[in-house]
Structures are given as C-alpha cells and as structure tokens.
Amino acid sequence: MKHQKKSVSVLLVLLFTASFLLNTGFSYRFSSFGTESLSMSATAPSNFPFNDADGHWAEAAIAEMYAKEIISGYEDSTFRPNKPVTFLEAVITLCKLLKYEPTEVDITYNSYLNDYFNIPDWAVGYISVALKHEIVLYSELQKISQQQPLIRQDAAVLAVRALGLAKQAKKKKDTSLPFIDVSQIDEHTKPYIALVCERKVMNGLPDGSFQPASPISRAEMVVLLSRIAQQIPYINSGELAGLITTVNGQDGLVIIEKPDSSIEEFSLPEKFLIYLDDEPSELNRLSAGNHLRVISSKTTGLTVLLAQQVVPDTGAIVEFEPINVYSLPAPVREWVETNKATENYVAGIYDNNLYFLTTRGEKMTGGYTVEITKVSGTVDETGINYRVWVERSDPAKDAFVKQVITYPVAIVRTNFSGQNINSIFFVDEFNQVLAEIPPPANIN
Template sequence: MLKNKRWSFLILVLTIFTLLAGTLTTEAAGGKLTDIEGHWAQQAISEMYASEIISGFPGGLFQPDDSVTKLQVVATLIRVLGLEEQAKEKEDDDVDYQLPPLNWGRGYLIMGVQEGMLDKDYLIQLGPAEPATRAEVAALVYHALKLNEDNSNLTFADSDQIPQTYRSCVAAMVKNKLMQGLPGNVFKPNDQINRGQMAVLLSRILENNFGGSEIQSRRYSGTISSVLSLDQSRWLVSINSGVNKITDPECEVFLDGNASSIADLKVDDKIKFVLNRSDQIAFINAARTNTEASGTNTNTETNATATSYKGKVASQLQIGEEYWLGITCSDGTQVTRPVTGGVKVNDSGSQKEVSSLSKGDYVEIKVSGDKIIEINSLTLSTIVGTVTSVRTSGLTLRSDSGTNTDIDVPDNVTVVRDNSTMTYNDVKVDNRIEVTVLDNKAQRIDILSAPNLEGVISELNTTGNYVITIRDDNGYTRDYVVVSDAEVMQNGSRISYDNLRVGDQVRLELNSKNRVTYIEIVGSESNKLTGDIRELDTAGTLGITIRNDDGDTLDYVVESDVEVVRDGSHIKFNVLSIGDRVKLELNSVNRVDYIEVVDEYNSTVNGKIADLITGSSPFIIIEKNDGSKSRYYLADNVTIDRDGESLHLRDMVIGSEVEAQIGNGKAKNIEIINDEDITVSGTVTYVSTSSKKITIKQLSGNEFSYYLRDGASLIDNSSHNISLYDVDEGWDVQLVLVGGKVSRLTQE
C-alpha cells in the first residue's frame, strides 16, 4: 500500500493537472502500427517509432521484414544522432564531390560525409537504393558512432566470409553489444538487413547511450513509485527519481517483453520510458522481478491450456541468451514468440536443438504465457495426381490408382512450376500436380505438366534414350524423355518418331513419371528456319549457317541434291551469298533439302513491339497479328515517326502498336500507330505521389513517365489493392494505359 504522503503528492499533482488541462495536448503523434503484432522485433519497432527515429507507411503499416536500403540506414543513423534538421538544411548545399543519383536524401549523404560516416571519394559508388547487408550496416554504424577500432579475432563460424575491410567494424560492433551472431554462431555478413532488425540495432544504440543528446534526454529509467489513471486515455506515471510524466493516449506498453497496458503496471516495477516532443510518455518498457507474470511454468496444467500452432518456420533469431521462433500458419497468420529456456525440438522420438531448425521446416509450437513451451517437428505427406476440379478454396485430385482426394487450399499456398513461382489461378483442370499436404491443407503445389503441353521442337535425340526438347511461347526450353512406344501423330495418321523435325509445332502428353507417351504435330514453325546466311560450306559436305529472327544461330548439313529457288527459278547452291535471306526446309534426318531465297524488300509488317535492343547493332522484335514474332535489325537510316512527328529510338515504347517497312530483312521505317492505349511493362525508377506520376525503365533501357488516371487500380503481387504511396522503386510492374495514362498497375 502507498504511504499517505505519496497519496497527498498525487492529489496535488492531479489538482495541478486539472487546472492546466487546457494547455496539454492529447493528440497522438502518429497512430499505432498495425502489422507488427506478434513480430519478434515488435518492442524495438514500437520504441523507435515512439522515438521518431523510424516511421511507417500509409495505412499504419511498417513492413518489418522488408529490406533496408543503404540510404535509409544513413538517414536513421543521422536521426538517432539528433542531426536530422542539420541534414535537411544541407539538401541544396554545393559540395566538391560527386553524389549518386537520388530521388530524396541528398542532405543525409552530405551530413554522412561531414560526420565521417561516408567517404566522399567513394560516395558515387554507394548505391543508395540497394539493400544494405549486415556487414555494410556494421561499417556505417561503426563510423557514425566513432567507435574505437577493434582487431580482436571473430569467432563466428563464417568469419572468413566477412570482407577484410569490414572485420574491425564488425568486431567493434560485437564488443559494444550493438550487433551479435545469429543462431548457429554465424554472422551472415552478406544477408540483407530488414526493417525489424534495423529497429533492434537502433534501440541498442540508444540503450548504450550512443544517441544524440536531444534524443537521449527524452529517455528515462527508474522504479515506478506510482501510476494513476487521470481519465480514460491518460495516466500519470511517477518514478523514484522524482520524475512525473503523463502518458500519450497512443502510448505503447511492454511488460517483461510482452505487449501489455498501463493498467497492468505496478509500484516497484522497473521502468524505462520515452517522451515524445509534447513531453508525454509515448513508450514504456517495464520489468517485474517476481514470477507472477513470468509465464515460464511448464507443468502439466500449463501444457494442457497451451495454444497450439502449426506452420512453416519463417524466422529464427537469438537475442541475448534467448531464441525467438516465428512460423507462418496455413491461413497466413504469423506467430513469433520467445522459446522458454531448455525447450528442445521433438523429432521422431529424439530431441534436437532449436538452432537446428531451418527456414521452411514445418513444426507445431505450443504457446503458454506468451512463450513457446513445446516444439514438435511435423512430417508432411505428398499426393501426386491429375486435377479434376478447381475451386476457390480447394481442389480435387485423382491419383494414378483412380482415388479422388479433396484438398483444402489456403490463400497463401505456394505454387511452383519449372522452378518459377506461380499463383493458385495457374492451376487448371487436367494439370498433373504434386501436392504437399498438412492436415488436409495444401502447403505447396508443384505443377508437373500442363494438360496440353505445346511448343516447338528445338532439338531431337533419336539414338539411345529418345529425348525431345521443345520451346514454349515464352521462350523457355525443356527436355523430356520419350518412352520407346510413344505414339506420334500427324494429320490423323500415325508416323515414326524419326519423322519429327526441328521446327515442328507439337503437343505432348506425359505419364505419371513425366515422360512423353504421345506426340502430335500441330503445325510447323517455318519462320524459325528463316534467316540471314552467316556461313556457307560449298566444298565437300555442304553446310549452311543462318541466324533467324529470334537471334538463334543454326547450323545444318545440306543434301547434295538440295533444291535452291530464287524468284521462282532454280539456282545452284554455290551461287548463294553470305547475307542472303533464306527460308529452309528439312527432311526427316534434319538435313536441308530445300532453300528459298526470300525477298522482303517492299514488305510491310504490322504488330506490336515485343522487344527492343539499343546499342551498336539495334534491332526490334515485332509480334505480328498472327502471334508469330520476327526480329529486324534497324537500317542505318531508319526513320521513326508518330502522327507525322519524327521520333528517336529512345522514344519507342515496348508494347506499342507499329507498322514497319522492311527491306532486306532490316526495318527502314517504323510508324508508331498506338502507344497510348496499350499495356507496357518495366521497372519502377521514380514515384511522385504529389503529381500522381510514375516512371518506369523498360528492358530496352528507355525510361517513360505516366500520370495516373482518376480511380486507377493499383494491385501488388499478393493481389491486394494498394495506393501510389505503397509503390516502391525497383518493382517490376505492368501498366495498362488508356489515353496515355495509367488505368491499372499490377506488380509482377
């Protein structure tokens, strides 16, 4: 119970507060972050957010697992040193060294040079928008805090991977307890540091009194002498040093490392708190010395009431002597908790250390008192079969034995095909798939083959094991083993496998072992055998080398009685010249038995720009209206125009509709028919939220800026609606243009 004189003091303070209530602000500085609950770094993030060292994104998001750029690291270090205002004043300063291209933060870099954090002679090589690695962050903090050099030996298992120039920096950071190793006694110097880890590092900087004087002056510690509710949202907290402060309505409270409330605090609790710029408490970290809230009881009763979670290991960190384990459940829920001391992983009747777990392992954790008290390894099952039904939240799979199995599919399921990440929408009826299942919920779906796998034969092996190599519409090539009794069909008739030719368009059917059992010729991609002659062998065994419109160089043996035609007349093979544009036909043994010299002098090609290569030998790939693609080198005097206006190569947008005049295989004139109502792709290089404008860089190297239409739809790669504030530089996006403005943006 509190002493009487303490009550008298509190009544006096309450009276003063009532008289001065009109002069105290109750407005929150920013509002709470909404996506850090349960995250292993939640406490440090909340502390740095309250200290105004870090900030969030629109919608209350922090995105703790996103990487941090080198410029963001410099900016936060400038803030933690209390130098942000000076940095902003230097934004337009003239300097005698070169700065890298920037969209923001020029003043931070100049201040970084002034403080000895950055070397002006190498600043141009910084790469400010690149993700920062752990070793790079160690070096930046080392120089920012002006730590003493430390050349002691590092004992990490991967110490040899730390660049020599960073080793003394890392050693000094470890010595000053600002950074430490990861589970398994590794440092992982080349791993990117994320926003949660950066918050922890900043918290340690302040905890060790390395922060700027103004920042440190807003941090207090002591023992609670009283805590009194003033109204529904504000409390008066007093500590033994005589400091009395009122809480901000949005004050974040942690008790023994767990998110809590001010009402849970008690007299004699150890406390550290942070004041905002309104002199109100914005963050509290409290500790209780008794075992009342320790949550470490692991008796039978505790285990019986523990909450169980099953999922995939997403993160594992060692903080001090304590392990933190994070898992992603099937429904996408993230659960991150500290592991009770002494707990091991139960695995098939034996036990192993928590540090032996790897990202992607499936486990069941049991949580009690907000700590993990039990960890069990999980063994998943796999089912292979053919999809017979696809639903929004599930599918039906028919196994090779004919058994049908219904499987639940959560929203965040991983879908993979040919080592590429897909989405659940890519799973179709008749796909052959392998499903990894936990509790009848799909954890991963591997698409083994499509129901109608089509492509162009690019290579054939007709000796030993039959192997066919096909190239699909996206340009991907894949090898498939063909069973010895595979059925090969053309125009309804069965033919020999030996009659297949490179360039044939085929449809394949695969068995359960992913081997080809059926091949049907559905067409011939003769344009792939059209190109410019690069080499000719006219003595001995005849040969020809061409480069086709896809840029592929193809070598063929030519039959001695080859038929060669130009302008409807037969000519001899040795009359051909290097540079002639020809179309080849192959016989059943892939030898050239027919050559036609193609005259494209006055041809006109309509389609859209599928690709554009600039440089010393520029060329354009046009996707024609029939879906085929052809490559054309640009003539030295090529003209490019749109609506009568002359354009440069840099003005051509991949995705534009064009009409091209071709002569001798080269584009002489290109007219842009439509570049305003099209779909374009590229990498985001700049976003202006004030003017609602986005700039992208295409594969050609050309950059284009587009304004957003009112009501434009913006979708991220998780199919979530977002705002322009959420779009980051470096995103690969697809833009749908209407009237030259963006009506839809999709992150790819």
C-alpha cells in the same frame, strides 16, 4: 536513491526470435498494444501505427523509434518490417537518431550528390551531414546511389561509426572472429564486427555463422537503432526515466523517482503503448521498483512506456578503490593515456592489482561524466566472472558548459590473487550490458 540504485540491477530479457543479434537476431524492446481509453487494460491494438507489424517480434522497437520520430511507415499504414532496408535508408535513420539534422547550407552546397551519385533531392542534406560526421565515406556513395540493401557486415561498420568508435575499431584488427564463415567476411569489416560483438550490438547466429552478406530487414534496422541509442546517453536525454514508486491503475497515474532522486508524477495520455520486459503489457502489471522510460511524440501524440523489472544483483560485492589518474603507477597511467582518447571499457593487471577502466573519449565541452559505482563477482569451478557497474551522464541541451576539451575517465582497482577470470561485463546501473571484454592482460 544513489545507494539504492547501486544495489539493484535489471533482468534484461532478450528475445531471440530474429536472426541478427545476440544468438539469433535483433533483441531490444519489442511488441506492442494500445488502449481503448484511459482504462488500464492498455491492450487496444489501434494505437500501434502499422497494421502489418502488430505482433511482429520487433514491434516494440518499431514503436520506440516511431515515438522518437526516427522512422515512419508507408501511406497505406504499413511498415513492411521484413523488407530489406537500403544503405541510404540506414544512413538517414542513423543521422536522425544521432540528431544530425541538415542545414540549408548542407543541402544547397552539396547538389553534386544528386548530379553525380544520383542521391535523391530529399536525401542530399542527410547524406551531406553523414559525410561530415563520417557515418558514411565518399567511397561508399556508390552503394547508396545504386539503392543497394544494407548487409550485415556493412551494418556493423555503420553501427561502430554511429557509436563514435571508428578509431577504437582499428585496435581490433588482430582480433580473431569466432564465426564458421569468417572467410566470407570482408577483411576491412572484421575489426568493426569484433567491436559490435564486444558491445553486444550485434552477434552471430545459432549455427556459429555471421552471414556477412545477408541483407538487413527494416525490423532489424530499428532494433539496431534501439541498441545504439542505449549506448549513447544523449540520445535518450529529455525522456522521463526512473524507478517506479507507485502505480495507480484506476487513475492512470505512475509516480517515478528519477536518477537525481526527484519525484515526478506521470498521467497516461489518451494514446499510449506499454511494454514490460519487451512484451506488450498493461499498467496494472507494472510495479514499484520497475525501471521506466517514457517516450512521447509531439507530432503523432503517441506515448510509449518501456518498463523493465529490476532485480537484486546476484554477485558478491567486490571491494574496490577509486584512483585518481595522477596517483597511478607510471605504467598504469600510460595505459590510461593510451585509452582515454576513445570510448573504452578495459581491464588490466599490474602489481597484484586488477584495474577496471572506462573512458568516454575526447569531448569538446565539459559536462560529460563517468563513474564506476560497483563491482560484483560470481565464482564457479572455472574461475571468476566480474560485472562492473558504470554510470554516465551527458550535459543537457540547454546546459551552460565550458568550451574545453575533456577526457572523462573512471578507474578503480581491486586486489588480484591470480585466479582465473572467465568474463568481465561492463553494465549500466540497471545491469544492461555495455560491453563484454576479453580477460585482462598485464599492463607493461
């Protein structure tokens, strides 16, 4: 299975129908339909929980976050996807996504948030843990107390903090942003915007602007949550995921080969939604080789199946050599040491070698891993475009791990003959982009 995984990649179909991420807007896991019964049509809309978001461009992201029990709608069964999300709502959903649940202590000993900042009683616990984990800062409480809408530049800041990359953002302070309205972007948010664009969590609009002061809608927020979840392995831990080996439409059965090569059968429940490449689908349209994630809500009974087509990588295989950090030349070893404390995807050139480095940052326990499994490249008249395949894993919730500070890293090198490098993408095992980085500089 490991070898097979290294030879395939996902054709990630991005929807550009809103105005937030990747050219025009948020773009991850949209649309939905349900099922009338266990028949394999899987098209009855009644399973989708919100009557005003059926057919919305962000419908699948809404379904995904609803099944994860991160978001809910209104009492009239609406989601109001186009309504601006408030700063408070955004912070709370991020805490839920990151599994930062407040304790009784968080609520009891932080009543001042209600007294002095008008934070609602029901939100005090979440704002307390958000402050503790530095998702939000004390200086930003005024925005929460005034129920201000979340705007794009602030969304970038929150996303970077949720990803655990606030320290990394500081390294982007000298990065030039390509947007035509860059003068309208608050200076302190520019490094965060540079980083979320690098990680493909946010990007500009088709006209070349970023529109930093534009409010974020509730639909856009759930897609942001979805994209953040794909960057953090532990968020999706516990979900059934793997490559489909068999689909039995008549019996409503899917057989999945999981990343550890074990086989698991999954029978469709009574209440489910299916998506293939971010579009509403039917079970009989899924096929062997598709990657599938299954998200089930114990509270609502809804199960969401998110499938993606997997296609062979079109790039030529680039030979590389995995390197032990301690056997690196001194300048390269120092370069690794400089980058290891935060999550990074970087490349550098030293002594006619091109180095690809990925780091997980400081971890307080063992059990976190990262591995570069493949490098491929395509060449055109202007130069070479690299794709670097990365596999990451986090310890399971119930795993026994050592309480020790670790810095998981993976570094490989390949020969470099001075050719022009157009682009470098770090991707996961299904060719989903984790980061697009600038052409490498020399390591000094």
